[in-house]
Amino acid sequence: MARKVFRAMLEARILEMKLSSLYKAGKIVGGVYLGKGQEAVSASLGAQLEMGRDFFAPLIRDQGGRTAFGEEVIDCARTYLGSVLGPMRGRDGNIHRGRPQQGMFAMISHLGAAVPVVAGALLAKRLKGELEGVVGATCIGDGATSTGAFHEGLNTAAVERLPLVVVVANNQFAYSTPNDRQFACADLLDRAKGYGVDGHDLDGTDFLQCLRVMSEAVGRARAGHGPQMVVARLLRLTGHGEHDDGSYVPDTLRAGHLGRDCMDVAAAQIVECGYATTAEIEAWREETGERVQAALAAAQQEPKPDPWTEVWQACSKPLI
Amino acid sequence: MDGGLASLFEAFDLNTAQSMSITYVDAILQAQETLLREDPRVFLYGQDISRFGGAFKATKGLAEAFPGRVLDSPISEDAMAGVAIGAAIEGMRPIVEMQFADFSSIAFNQLVNHAGTHFYRTGVPVPITIRLPSGGTPGSGPFHSQSMEAIYAHYPGLVVVTPATVSDAYHMLIQAVAHDDPVIYCEHKFLYRWLKSPSIQDDGLSLGQARITRPGKHATIVTYSAMVHEAVRAADRLQAESGWEIEVVDLRTVKPIDMDTVLASVARTGRLLALGEAFPWGGVTAEIVARVAGEGFHLLDAPPARLNSRDTPVPYHPNLWAAHRPTPETICLAMRELLSF
Structure with a gap:
């Protein structure tokens, strides 16, 4: 598991750094949103889920989780680069992608909206008599905990006692708004009690703790203990998107415990625990870099959507 | 009352x-x-x-x-x-x-x-x-x-x-x-x-198809939902009082709109009133008028008309409520204006 999670983190970091370069080179239009600093939290969640059985609704900073869940790197490359061969076919871009038939939902930009949707997919499983052993998970940030959708969705999941895991990545800022302008409770974890769900505190910079807490939270949901809320403390090591320099984050926070890079922590922990050697990590880094580069190069060569042949149709079965 | x-x-x-x-x-x-x-x-x-x-x-x-x-x-x-x-x-x-x-x-x-x-x-x-x-x-x-x-x-x-x-x-x-x-x-x-x-009947219409609820030849009222019944009452009154034969089209589905049925009716009558209970700004009736004007301007013998509720929140008291939505009386007034053009 540790090796799987770390490799997903590595792929996410390498992929996103290249996406950033492509954005700055003008090759990607719209925006690029990175999960830098959140890879350990996201990938350790995604690795606990099984594509084809479980549901995963990733959000903005979940490349790590997407990769660990089984999303192909080419899906990401094609969506960012607007290839017509990608899952979104140029109709939506960047992080707004998914493969709903395989249990990976395509996020909309409205935060918290996925919480009841994953609950609904789980309810469907229950109604079909197929819920046994299934988990649905979604990630949101500290800002999204202020939305009505989050509240309604988590409360509904709790009422139905569904195996939903909501991971709150508290990266201290919702875009530029700090925690003290976002909520007044002492800790977001306090909210779990209010909803009647299990709460799990997590140092999101600590790779081993991420593995342990995600395993426990997903395991409890899978075992029938109802919704689980994980609150991960971390810092976004980049702007909201690559258009944003994140200058509102104080240097003291960057220099502190939350400012440490989970990739560095993970690499050290994984070697220390004997899960992998430094040489192995370097080999992974090289192999991943080449694979990511190949996917991005391929996606850049692929056809872009053509407005003349586009099927301008929002319904699957037009009535007229 | x-x-x-x-x-x-x-x-x-x-x-x-x-x-x-x-x-x-x-x-x-x-x-x-x-x-x-x-x-x-x-x-x-x-x-x-x-x-x-x-x-x-x-x-x-x-x-x-x-x-x-x-x-x-x-x-x-x-x-x-x-x-x-x-x-x-x-x-x-x-x-x-x-x-x-x-x-x-x-x-x-x-x-x-x-x-x-x-x-x-x-x-x-x-x-x-x-x-x-x-x-x-x-x-x-x-x-x-x-x-x-x-x-x-x-x-x-x-x-x-x-x-x-x-x-x-x-x-x-x-x-x-x-x-x-x-x-x-x-x-x-x-x-x-x-x-x-008395019973549930199936006339074979599918989603997206409108119905001619009441045939006529002098003007068309395109409407939907509860206003279909108010339109029919107004049409009956206009016929009884003045001999006007008003066609009432029930859209049934407002998205998408069955323009074939709407335009065919306007082609027969040359006059259109789009009627709805919703607020007057934009909406289904505006869409009907815009489309008939755009696609069937040559069919019209009079400017296409609209009648909706008033542009206020729906009031509580029955006296106000009954005057907020279109009624057979206000529909008849709108129709007489349309027919006299």
Whole structure:
């Protein structure tokens, strides 16, 4: 598991750094949103889920989780680069992608909206008599905990006692708004009690703790203990998107415990625990870099959507 | 009760004979019973719909007949719509009852941004049916009376239906659930118990097809939902008083619009009044006028006309409410102006 999670983190970091370069080179239009600093939290969640059985609704900073869940790197490359061969076919871009038939939902930009949707997919499983052993998970940030959708969705999941895991990545800022302008409770974890769900505190910079807490939270949901809320403390090591320099984050926070890079922590922990050697990590880094580069190069060569042949149709079965 | 309000109820007094036993809300109940019985993918989700049977008793007895498939939701319209979307993606055919159409404003984001965009973005359709108890009834006030069809029709990816008859209430709900795309099913609360029919008939129309409710040759009223009945009453009055033969087109589905039927009617009559109970700014009637002007300008012998509610919140008191929505009297006035051009 540790090796799987770390490799997903590595792929996410390498992929996103290249996406950033492509954005700055003008090759990607719209925006690029990175999960830098959140890879350990996201990938350790995604690795606990099984594509084809479980549901995963990733959000903005979940490349790590997407990769660990089984999303192909080419899906990401094609969506960012607007290839017509990608899952979104140029109709939506960047992080707004998914493969709903395989249990990976395509996020909309409205935060918290996925919480009841994953609950609904789980309810469907229950109604079909197929819920046994299934988990649905979604990630949101500290800002999204202020939305009505989050509240309604988590409360509904709790009422139905569904195996939903909501991971709150508290990266201290919702875009530029700090925690003290976002909520007044002492800790977001306090909210779990209010909803009647299990709460799990997590140092999101600590790779081993991420593995342990995600395993426990997903395991409890899978075992029938109802919704689980994980609150991960971390810092976004980049702007909201690559258009944003994140200058509102104080240097003291960057220099502190939350400012440490989970990739560095993970690499050290994984070697220390004997899960992998430094040489192995370097080999992974090289192999991943080449694979990511190949996917991005391929996606850049692929056809872009053509407005003349586009099927301008929002319904699957037009009535007229 | 003043004259205006008394005349409002008059049409429905004709329908109170003992043989007329199926009400509009009965038809909705029966359709849901049929759907639950015949399609294991169907389940119902909404506030107070389980053992209580719903605020309007549209789900009465269904929780007992279909255990575990008629579920009470928290007062969380966003989550209700979200749950339906997730369940539909996972292969179910949920029917959500919003207690009042007005409260669906809380679910607006899920409906227009999640359900409405999903097929275009991902290629995966979202077969949800959202029941909206719509429109005004005396004394219901600003927040239990709204007609929301134009709001949802504005957004791509949603089908919006507005049944006006007992049989349509039944068949269009069956068809809505069978349809693979999200359907906003606007049922009119005023028709729930006033509108009765001896039986449920099937005239073979599908979603998206309008009906000529009353044939005529001097002018066309294009309308939908409860206003179909007000239009017919106005047309009957104009015929009795002045010999005008007015054609009434019931759109049945307001998104998409059956322009073939609308234009064919305007071609026959040369005159158009678009009539609706919703607020006057934009909306279905504006769409009808714009399309007829654009696609059938040469068919018109007079400027196309619109009649809607007044541009205020729906008032509480029956005296004000009855004058807020179009009535046979105001429809007749609008028609006489149209016919005299």
